[in-house]
Amino acid sequence: MTVSEIVGDLLSEGLVAELGPRSEGRVGKPAMMVGLRASEHFVLAVELQSQPTARAAVLDLGGTVVHEETTDLGGRGSGGGLPGMVDAHGVVPESANLGWREVHLADHLGARLGTGVHVANDADAAALAEFTYADASTSGFLLVAIGRGVGAGLVLEGNLVRGHGLAAGEIGHLTVNPRGPQCSCGRRGCLETCLGTAHLLEAVAGRTASGRRTALREAGRRLGAVLAPVVAALNLEEVLLTGPAELLDGPLLDAAREFVAGACLPATSGAVDLRMARLGGDGVLTGAAALVLSGEFGFG
Template sequence: MVRLRVTTKALPEHNRRHNRSLLLQTLLHDGPMSRADLARESGLTRVTVSDLVNELASEGLISELGPRPSPRIGKPATLIGLNENAYHVVSLDLSGDDRFVGAIVDLRGTIVQRAHAELGGAGGADAVELALRLASELVARSTVRLLGIGVGTPGVVADGVVVSAPNLGWAGLDLAAAFRREFDVPVHVGNDANAAALAMRTFRDTTSSFLLVEIENGVGAGLVIGDTLVEGKGSSAGEIGHLVVDENGERCACGRNGCLEQVVAVPHLRARLAAAGADRRAGVLTDAGRSLGLALAPIVATLGLDDVVLAGPADLLDGPFLTAVLETVRSRTLATAGGPRIVVENDSHDLVVLGAAVLVLSSELGVA
């Protein structure tokens, strides 16, 4: 969360870094513009803008695109644009139930290349080695400078350390350090659902406050309130996968019975669908959606959320599952203007890799 009390003085270099980020972010989200446009949009003086534009251009981060087309008489303004290929980011999503997914991402959030590695039930040190090999493959493919490596992983993550990720057999694992030993670039590791939420806010048209629930090998949530990612004490906010929804349910990897993860995570849900047969498919999905709705309703009511995003396989989440989630949440919360909007984003792997790239962009360039 944002620090509420100011405890240190602002130094000149802080202001300059902030203003650099402001210009880069403006060009990222609003597209090419002139120096005068940048001054108006940012509120900075033209002298400051010109100075920063020259600095950023010398680093290759922005470039002149030529004169703006204009019917007016006189010299047209020169457009400045973000150079999306100034750097690449290698991003990994380790949330899949059957494979790790990776990509090379440019500064605009375009996926340049993709790769994946079959998980094959790997856990512990084997899973770490698999992730490192996938990253190495992508690093070798990158054709421009690397800004860094971003990793979205299941579990509670604090300062690059995976505190607990039961499905991968990780506890107290300094995943960032493992990557830094292999690669001579900045490395940033975050929770997969938090990464997906960052991708939604940076590269999708979303409101400034929403809850994203990622449903893959596990279940986790990313919460954005007022354009701030809420990570909670010990970075444990959003760990809804281990809320107990059925005390008589199946044993979970965390050691408890009947966790939400056992009901709605992809491998468990697919297994129940296979056992039930085609005629019971809708019923299985409805029951799972209702369980998720019961878990989400108090969260939605407490925070007053109007937007919830479900990220995961469309063949599972669209249809009866989504309908049951929506009906359950709306029936258990105070209806305001039709109740919360709940939608499905079926490219959860893309969201996580893009969010892992945002971890790098925000840390290294101040852009999100």
């Protein structure tokens, strides 16, 4: 009865459509199949990496990008991903890369737009997108987003894990080299200082092909050292990387995979699949559609 009422509400709101009765051999009236009218409803998605520039796109509820542009944000948005911690109400307690603290982003944008606004950490949004639209593991996976910074989204048994302090997946500021370069957070040798895109580009600049491989493999080993305890503790099925494929998909990914295999027992490391995320650079924007499905309609 509860399911019928929910489906009735969705039908009346034009969010789902009847697809016809299910063909089955059971006695009684056949069940009516319904499906999401994904191409008839749209989400404005915004990816925040630096201010005031933002990457914005219009997507349907099936995660298909209809229009995209890079623009000055100017207060617009309805679903979004950004680097840093975000609570369930769209409040940003802290974002080191954006220099934000206690920003009530969802409330600010909602008041300007007069519509529902959903905000998530960029890596969390990308993880939701991989789970909702790209068939990522239902039992457990970690998505590592590498760009200006480094963050991760963790999904276990179909649920996004935020952590008690909203910091689940904040691996970018783990110290991997105490004598390393200074990080934007003020400490030295954080993972971001060897794995962030700018640092990877600097590490391979002007090098021979062999030197480039060496530099990328070293960064991959640093990443593997961070991943191995997580893989072992949670017995993850997959670890996905998203970011510039020309830097990540090759020696870096191979070295991370080898480190995890060597550091963990075969029972845990042998089962994990380290690979590139299928949605690539569109993961955060696509995750906005997944955010709306979950936040507005309770499914996704």
